[in-house]
Amino acid sequence: MLSPSPNSSKKAFSRVALVGKFQADGIDEHLRELAKLVSRLGCEVFIEASTATQLNIKDYPIKAAEDFAGAIDLVVVLGGDGTMLGIARQIAGSQVPLVGINMxxxxxxxxxxxxxxxxTLPKIIAGDYEADTRTLLDAAVIRANKEINHALALNDVVVNRSGISGMVELAVHVNGSFMYNQRSDGLIVSTPTGSTAYALSAGGPILHPHVAGILLAPIAPHSLSNRPIVLPQDSITIIEVINGLDVIVNFDMQSQTNLQSGDKIEVRQSKKTITFLHPRSHSDYKTLREKLHWNEYPSTF
Structure with a gap:
């Protein structure tokens, strides 16, 4: 049973919404335990609407993500990075911070x-945390001079072919200047947050979350001279589909639009941001070391 810390009387956040990964084993029980802990800390607990529906939770008030702004002080996400990506896009720009708890x-x-x-959580709710603000990408899909889709991405916008088709040919312009024509399996436009996701497996560099830049990383390019490049944060990148079958554009790999030859994807840094809260002991380098299995320095350092 989870219990509050001795310092639970002090709190920086009063209204807390819980979001859970629906498919995770034991998520129902863990979410209820988490709700009890937050309630004992003196906070008003809400369950995000889709989480409540999927898990059939009726013990607490329900609040839709689009209604968090002004009504919720903190969102606690129980699941994985995919769950965090989904809710972060929905509440980006709301000034409501997120805490991520992995399963x-x-x-x-x-x-x-x-x-x-x-x-950990009682300390964060009491105001003992590190705030980490992240940028997002704003992408518009344009066909015949008309916008057919508009989406945000916290990790990346990816233009790529389906698994059974051949290479796709893309023309890339940055701030109105032609950069290159590229034949490849696709192209990743990534935030610093997304540099440790698909872009990393495609050979892109790791960007610290606070680096002000946008990463372009080709996916298996036909020419080895097509290399990843980091653009200024105010860059506007336009990707035009010149040729290719079954070409799609993905947003954080959670939603997509089917593309045709001549379609353009315009990508820029969004004006919206999202803030993660971490424990005081958080270290981006420790996370990278543990996730990527980097050798650790000797304990004498």
Whole structure:
């Protein structure tokens, strides 16, 4: 049973919404335990609407994500980075911060193990935390000079072919200047947050979350001279589909639009941001070391 810390009388957040990964084993029980802990800390507890519906939770008030602004002070996400990506896009720009609690493997964004929630979450709710603001990408899909889709991405916007089609040919312009024509399996436009996701597996560099830049990383380019490049944060990138079958554009790999030759995807940094809250002991380098299995320095350092 989770219990509050001795300092639970002090709190920086009064209204807390809980979001859970629907498919995770034991999520119902863990979410209820988490709700009891937050309630004992003196907070008003809400369950995000889709979480409540999927898990059939009726013990607490329900609040839709689009209604969090002005009504919720803190969102606690129980699941993995995918769950965090989904809710972060929905509440971006609302000024409501997020705390991520993972249910298994350590996540880049859900960096608090469930086993340590009893000690960690009360401190954060009491105001003892590190705030980490992240940028998002704003993408518009344009066909015949008309916008057919508009989406946000916290990790990346990816233009790529389906698994059975051949290479796709893309023309890339940055701030009105032609950069290149590229034949490849696709192109990733990534935030610093997303540099440790698909862009990393495509050979892109790791960007510290606070680096002001946008990363372009080709996916298996036909020419080895097509290399990843980091653009200024105010860059506007336009990707035009020149040729290719079954080409799609993905937003955080959670939603997509089917593309045709001549379609353009305009990507820029969004004016909206999202803030993650971490324990005081949080270290981006420790997370990278543990996720990527980097050798650790000797204990004498």
């Amino acid at each position: 298994g493997r350590l996540g880049y964004m859900t960096d608090i193990p469930f086993q340590s929630v009893q000690d």
